[in-house]
Amino acid sequence: MTKATHLVALLQSHLDGDDEQFLTVAMQAAANEARQGHGKLAQQLRDMVDGARAKKSKPSRAVPLVQPRGELANLVAAKYVDTRLSGMVLPGTLRERLERVIVEQRQAFRLRQHGLRPRRKLLLIGPPGAGKTMTAAAMAGELRLPLFSVLLDGLLTKFMGETASKLRTVFAAMAETRGVYFFDEFDAIGARRSERNDVGEIRRVLNSFLQFLEEDESEGLIIAATNHPELLDPALFRRFDDVIEYALPNLEVAREILKARLSTFDTHELDWTRASTEIEGLSQADLSRIADEAAKQTLLDGRERVETKDLLAAIAERRAAARH
Numbered sequence: 001m002t003k004a005t006h007l008v009a010l011l012q013s014h015l016d017g018d019d020e021q022f023l024t025v026a027m028q029a030a031a032n033e034a035r036q037g038h039g040k041l042a043q044q045l046r047d048m049v050d051g052a053r054a055k056k057s058k059p060s061r062a063v064p065l066v067q068p069r070g071e072l073a074n075l076v077a078a079k080y081v082d083t084r085l086s087g088m089v090l091p092g093t094l095r096e097r098l099e100r101v102i103v104e105q106r107q108a109f110r111l112r113q114h115g116l117r118p119r120r121k122l123l124l125i126g127p128p129g130a131g132k133t134m135t136a137a138a139m140a141g142e143l144r145l146p147l148f149s150v151l152l153d154g155l156l157t158k159f160m161g162e163t164a165s166k167l168r169t170v171f172a173a174m175a176e177t178r179g180v181y182f183f184d185e186f187d188a189i190g191a192r193r194s195e196r197n198d199v200g201e202i203r204r205v206l207n208s209f210l211q212f213l214e215e216d217e218s219e220g221l222i223i224a225a226t227n228h229p230e231l232l233d234p235a236l237f238r239r240f241d242d243v244i245e246y247a248l249p250n251l252e253v254a255r256e257i258l259k260a261r262l263s264t265f266d267t268h269e270l271d272w273t274r275a276s277t278e279i280e281g282l283s284q285a286d287l288s289r290i291a292d293e294a295a296k297q298t299l300l301d302g303r304e305r306v307e308t309k310d311l312l313a314a315i316a317e318r319r320a321a322a323r324h
Contacts, residue, residue, distance in 0.1 A: 074154040083137040119241040125229035126246025129283025132225040140180040164208040174218040186224040187231040261291030266305040
């Protein structure tokens with residue numbers, strides 16, 4: 001890059017509110033200065049970037065969140081989150097696909113310079129409790145963007161014309177405020193047009209969503225999630241940049257979830273082999289709750305060491321609750 005190009009890239013990333021891209025370009029500028037023999041200036045730039053990144057690693061609430069107002073307040077819930085991908089236990093291939101989205105978002109300006117678009121419309125499919133909702137939060141946390149969760153009870157009405165109008169309001173908000181917009185239980189909107197009796201009305205809602213999604217050129221992320229991909233209209237899959245499939249954790253991942261959740265306790269004497277025979281088929285959410293229950297029992301007993309019986313009791317309790 002030339003100096004002029006660096007300046008343009010720095011200004012663009014600043015206007016986009018993309019701190020990571022700003023720091024990346026600054027490091028590229030430092031490397032450029034070093035190549036030209038300006039070692040002192042290059043080191044000064046590197047030190048400034050390292051200092052900024054160290055400061056960024058600390059939790060911050062300095063940026064105020066613009067709360068939705070008017071009709072939009074009934075359609076989305078907004079918040080900042082501290083969730084990170086590093087806090088999730090995921091299969092390697094799934095983690096790689098999510099990290100790729102993060103990298104493309106952080107390098108969005110560079111991609112657009114070459115006529116390319118970063119991935120920003122994601123469809124997450126898989127069973128309940130597999131980590132889809134947490135993924136949306138983690139993407140917002142990684143990109144330091146607000147998470148806007150679309151409220152289906154406010155969006156969907158018995159008058160489909162009103163629903164389409166409310167969808168338009170949500171998509172208009174995307175263009176005004178960069179963030180992660182999360183549509184959970186997406187099959188409520190995207191069900192096959194032939195699945196319902198009111199075919200004409202639901203077709204209009206679905207067609208409206210397809211149109212809004214295709215025309216959307218905002219700079220945030222749109223994430224839809226469903227437990228029932230078989231109910232979705234086939235036309236939807238083509239409108240998303242990536243369709244990411246989740247599954248219940250295998251035994252290795254399940255053990256890692258429990259270990260990560262209990263990392264502040266002494267677990268050296270836990271019989272993981274015995275516990276493994278009891279956790280097959282449980283979701284991420286189930287495993288997190290099991291670990292929390294075992295941890296609470298440990299603390300209430302005045303111990304710091306989690307025992308096998310604590311974990312087995314929590315597993316049995318969770319399985320019993322799931323049967324009701």
